[in-house]
Amino acid sequence: MFAAAAAMAAAAPLMAQTTDATTYVANAGASDMYERQSSQLVLQSTRDPKVRDFATMMVRDHAKSTADVKRAAMQARVRAPAPKLEPMQARMIADLRRATGPARDRLYVQQQQTAHQQALALHSGYAQQGSAAPLKTVAAATAPVVQHHIEMLQAM
Incomplete structure (x- = not known):
């Protein structure tokens, strides 16, 4: 269970270098x-x-960021496949399903810390080096929200 979170954290630097709009x-x-x-x-x-x-x-903020990215992708004329979980994310959900009670809460917070570090790398990296202006704008606006989530998690 913790291996999935660690592997996801290791992927964060790769996500930061995403410059392709579709990716x-x-x-x-x-x-x-x-x-x-x-x-x-x-x-x-x-x-x-x-x-x-x-x-x-998280449900509210990430629904908003999904809508913002979709809108910017349309403006940039970027066609991307329908979103789907990466295998590592699916394993993390499965780990969360197996956990119960306070252990589930602790695992959730740990996974959120990892996922938000990865998301921050993704949005910050694209905001700096992305190839489509509307998406760069959304990425730049999303990064501080993700940073705020990280700060909240650190206080939990």
Whole structure:
């Protein structure tokens, strides 16, 4: 379970170098999908108000970032496949499904820390070096939101 999170963290530097618009849209979509699915899953069982509030915010914020990226992709005339979880993200969801009670909450927070580091690398990298202006604008606007999520996680 922790190996999946560690492997995902190791992928973060690679994501930071994404300059291709189609790849960025696909990776952002997968990231948002993972964030929403994992948060919806933990909302089914958590009794921790901090975890519940954070997960609720993740569902809302990542739905917004998905819509923003889709809109920018249309403006940039970028066609990307429908978002789907990366194999590592699917394994992390499976690990979360197997965990129960407070252990699920702890695993969720750990996974969120890893996923948000990866998302920050993705959005910051594309904002700096991306190939499509509308997507660069969205990436630049999304990065501070992701950074705020990281700060919230560190305080949990």
